[in-house]
Amino acid sequence: xNAFALPxxxxxxxxxxxxxxxxxxPDIIPWLAPYGTGFGKQMLVVIVSVIIxxxxxxxxxxxxxxxxxxxxxxAEGFYNFARNTIGRDIMGEKNFRPWVxxxxxxxxxxxxxxxxxxIPFIQxxxxxxxxxxxxIAAIIYFTWITVGVRKxxxxxxxxxxxxxxxxxxxxxxxxxxxxxxxFIVRPMTHSLRLMATMLAGHMIVILAGSGAEYLITEQDNxxxxxxxxxxxxxxxxxxxLELLIMVLQAFVFTLLTALYVQGALDADAH
Amino acid sequence: xxxxxxxxxxxxxxxxxxxxxEVLVTAVSFAVLLFVVTKxxxxxxxxxxxxxxxxxxxxxxxxxxxxAEANAxxxxxxxxxxxxxxxxxxxxxxxxxxxxxxxxxxxxKAAEESARITAQAQVQIESERVAAVNSxxxxxxxxxxxxxxxxxxxxxxxxxxxxxxxERFLADLENQxxxxxxx
Numbered sequence: 299x300n301a302f303a304l305p306x307x308x309x310x311x312x313x314x315x316x317x318x319x320x321x322x323x324p325d326i327i328p329w330l331a332p333y334g335t336g337f338g339k340q341m342l343v344v345i346v347s348v349i350i351x352x353x354x355x356x357x358x359x360x361x362x363x364x365x366x367x368x369x370x371x372x373a374e375g376f377y378n379f380a381r382n383t384i385g386r387d388i389m390g391e392k393n394f395r396p397w398v399x400x401x402x403x404x405x406x407x408x409x410x411x412x413x414x415x416x417i418p419f420i421q422x423x424x425x426x427x428x429x430x431x432x433x434i435a436a437i438i439y440f441t442w443i444t445v446g447v448r449k450x451x452x453x454x455x456x457x458x459x460x461x462x463x464x465x466x467x468x469x470x471x472x473x474x475x476x477x478x479x480x481f482i483v484r485p486m487t488h489s490l491r492l493m494a495t496m497l498a499g500h501m502i503v504i505l506a507g508s509g510a511e512y513l514i515t516e517q518d519n520x521x522x523x524x525x526x527x528x529x530x531x532x533x534x535x536x537x538x539l540e541l542l543i544m545v546l547q548a549f550v551f552t553l554l555t556a557l558y559v560q561g562a563l564d565a566d567a568h
Numbered sequence: 569x570x571x572x573x574x575x576x577x578x579x580x581x582x583x584x585x586x587x588x589x590e591v592l593v594t595a596v597s598f599a600v601l602l603f604v605v606t607k608x609x610x611x612x613x614x615x616x617x618x619x620x621x622x623x624x625x626x627x628x629x630x631x632x633x634x635x636a637e638a639n640a641x642x643x644x645x646x647x648x649x650x651x652x653x654x655x656x657x658x659x660x661x662x663x664x665x666x667x668x669x670x671x672x673x674x675x676x677k678a679a680e681e682s683a684r685i686t687a688q689a690q691v692q693i694e695s696e697r698v699a700a701v702n703s704x705x706x707x708x709x710x711x712x713x714x715x716x717x718x719x720x721x722x723x724x725x726x727x728x729x730x731x732x733x734x735e736r737f738l739a740d741l742e743n744q745x746x747x748x749x750x751x
Contacts, residue, residue, distance in 0.1 A: 338590070352604045355609045356608055366616075374616070378617075381617075399606040399609075403605045407601055427587060428584050428587075429594065433592075433598065434598055437599075
């Protein structure tokens with residue numbers, strides 16, 4: 299078994315807790331299975347998110363008005379958040395402009411795919427699957443390394459791992475730490491932070507659902523059945539907490555993207 | 569080995585193990601979305617953003633311009649009004665002075681004219697009087713002599729004598745009239 303199964307529950311005999319495999323839904327096109335795990339709901343959701351984002355923002359800004367309508371105002375809220383709150387405030391007036399599309403894409407893509415976890419019947423945050431989180435974090439990882447190398451040449455790696463203004467005798471200790479921190483741990487934390495929060499939220503929803511179902515349908519004692527409703531009530535609170543975390547993680551992920559790119563651009567400034 | 573893989577797959581036990589299809593789909597989806605955003609969405613938003621900033625800043629600028637223009641015009645009008653007032657005062661003063669001057673000139677002229685007329689009249693009167701006196705002297709002399717010759721029957725052809733008589737007679741007349749006038 300794995301760590302996500304509750305040890306106590308397995309002793310119970312009646313209740314089978316949900317596992318990670320429950321977050322991997324059956325293939326939509328099963329006959330592709332010989333070529334891989336197949337085309338699952340998660341991939342469909344990711345593709346749908348791209349279509350929704352592209353369609354919505356394109357439609358909202360199709361005929362821009364000086365005094366925006368509801369849709370345009372809503373869309374501009376997202377754009378200005380990615381542009382000003384994340385881009386300009388983190389990267390500075392000088393650098394941020396070319397990076398606004400990237401930040402906007404990261405933010406809306408992650409946000410919508412997270413929010414999918416809170417929409418009934420979809421209820422699958424795409425980034426609870428590690429592959430998606432790795433993919434997008436890897437894209438950003440190679441982006442900021444490329445930015446650094448293009449701006450500073452190969453000297454960038456020295457700038458990135460050798461901090462200035464520290465005594466020479468501490469460098470042998472510090473440089474390996476910086477290498478590990480910047481080039482190895484950073485992409486891992488970047489992706490796993492997102493994936494783990496989404497997976498945890500998703501597991502809580504599944505656990506609450508199956509737990510409540512078990513308590514209500516399988517128990518004979520009316521009091522135990524009543525606790526099932528308490529679980530549902532609790533899961534509503536968890537739902538809103540998850541909603542908050544979904545938005546927050548999208549923000550954090552984009553914020554870190556901006557920080558990494560900014561760090562690569564200004565590697566010689568510190 | 570095969571069993572282990574099957575168990576692993578059936579349980580999906582390791583949440584960190586990626587499904588490579590998902591990696592591929594996510595990466596491609598992200599790339600597509602990034603392309604769409606960069607190509608179509610971001611420029612539209614940027615344009616809308618700059619348009620709005622321009623509209624707002626332009627509006628403020630325009631309003632400030634209009635305000636400044638209005639202030640300048642007001643200043644100009646005030647200055648013009650002040651000038652006009654000063655000018656009007658000057659004109660009034662000048663007119664008053666001119667009027668006084670004209671009045672004085674006219675008075676002087678009138679006085680001169682009257683003096684001239686008076687003098688002329690006196691001269692005329694004097695000359696007419698002299699002429700009258702002369703003609704009277706001649707005619708009175710002739711009349712008187714002819715009358716006297718008729719009365720006396722004595723020819724007084726001697727001019728020198730008759731003149732003397734006439735002179736004496738006139739002198740007497742004058743004396744009489746002077747005495748009458750002085751009386």
